Amino acid sequence: MSLEPFGARLRRAMDERGPLCVGIDPHASLLTDWGLNDDIAGLERFSRTVVEALAERVAVLKPQSAFFERFGSRGIAVLEKSVEEARAAGALVVMDAKRGDIGSTMAAYAETFLHKDAPLFSDALTVSPYLGYGSLKPAVDLARESGAGLFVLALTSNPEGGEVQHAVRGDGRNVGATMLAHLAAENAGETPLGSFGAVVGATLGDLSSYDLDINGPLLAPGIGAQGATAGDLAGVFGAAVRNVVPNVSRGVLRHGPDVVALRASAERFAEEIRAAVTAA
Numbered sequence: 017m018s019l020e021p022f023g024a025r026l027r028r029a030m031d032e033r034g035p036l037c038v039g040i041d042p043h044a045s046l047l048t049d050w051g052l053n054d055d056i057a058g059l060e061r062f063s064r065t066v067v068e069a070l071a072e073r074v075a076v077l078k079p080q081s082a083f084f085e086r087f088g089s090r091g092i093a094v095l096e097k098s099v100e101e102a103r104a105a106g107a108l109v110v111m112d113a114k115r116g117d118i119g120s121t122m123a124a125y126a127e128t129f130l131h132k133d134a135p136l137f138s139d140a141l142t143v144s145p146y147l148g149y150g151s152l153k154p155a156v157d158l159a160r161e162s163g164a165g166l167f168v169l170a171l172t173s174n175p176e177g178g179e180v181q182h183a184v185r186g187d188g189r190n191v192g193a194t195m196l197a198h199l200a201a202e203n204a205g206e207t208p209l210g211s212f213g214a215v216v217g218a219t220l221g222d223l224s225s226y227d228l229d230i231n232g233p234l235l236a237p238g239i240g241a242q243g244a245t246a247g248d249l250a251g252v253f254g255a256a257v258r259n260v261v262p263n264v265s266r267g268v269l270r271h272g273p274d275v276v277a278l279r280a281s282a283e284r285f286a287e288e289i290r291a292a293v294t295a296a
């Protein structure tokens with residue numbers, strides 16, 4: 017049996033818990049700062065601590081797959097366990113793996129993260145559309161079947177992204193705007209919120225030239241370590257701010273390993289975000 021659609025589950029979680037998404041990003045430097053070794057035991061302890069501190073409190077946890085993959089199969093086993101425990105504690109899990117390939121290979125990535133019986137099944141997956149939006153079709157189809165979602169890289173938080181995403185097409189529209197239009201079509205008619213979201217950096221300044229009204233969630237990394245603040249959200253997203261899922265990773269994680277300090281940091285960000293969204 018498939019799950020209720022991701023968009024509906026996310027809307028409810030955002031309304032009940034606030035929209036904050038905290039990353040599980042076990043950087044080698046953070047493991048050291050936490051007094052852990054940069055090894056599988058350190059990885060396991062780090063991830064378990066973040067899940068214990070936050071999975072019952074925040075709407076979304078976003079493991080960054082790269083930091084687990086670097087430990088090989090044992091790192092993937094830790095990732096599987098973290099996803100399972102975070103979901104069991106009530107958080108939605110967005111797997112940040114940024115997958116993208118030709119359609120036939122994309123189907124295998126979709127099976128990996130979006131098939132409801134897969135060991136790494138996640139509520140949503142980040143995907144790259146830069147082999148063409150249509151190449152994502154197997155992931156879109158399987159997400160719909162499973163009740164999962166996608167976050168498509170549209171306007172990323174890093175300064176280098178513009179050379180691809182701001183490139184102007186023959187029809188005068190840029191690439192990022194085109195991805196947003198594809199997502200709006202995917203989400204048409206869905207209530208209360210579509211399941212196909214965009215990644216749009218909180219670092220990007222005024223985005224009023226873009227149509228962010230995609231009837232889907234906007235995952236907004238960049239708050240904290242990359243320099244954006246909760247106070248920037250209304251200026252960046254305008255009326256779409258209600259559908260923004262702001263992500264903070266290092267900004268919260270640097271307060272570990274103390275569980276109370278991690279919770280306090282996440283609560284501070286959550287409060288600032290609540291104030292910014294309410295005032296918008």
Ligand SMILES: O=c1ccn([C@@H]2O[C@H](COP(=O)(O)O)[C@@H](O)[C@H]2O)c(=O)[nH]1
Nearest residue numbers: 080172173174237240241242264265266
């Ligand atoms: O445009 C993007 C897409 C993804 N990310 C990811 O989000 C976190 C941000 O971490 P911070 O420590 O809060 O900077 C990280 O996992 C990135 O890979 C992004 O930053 N920008």
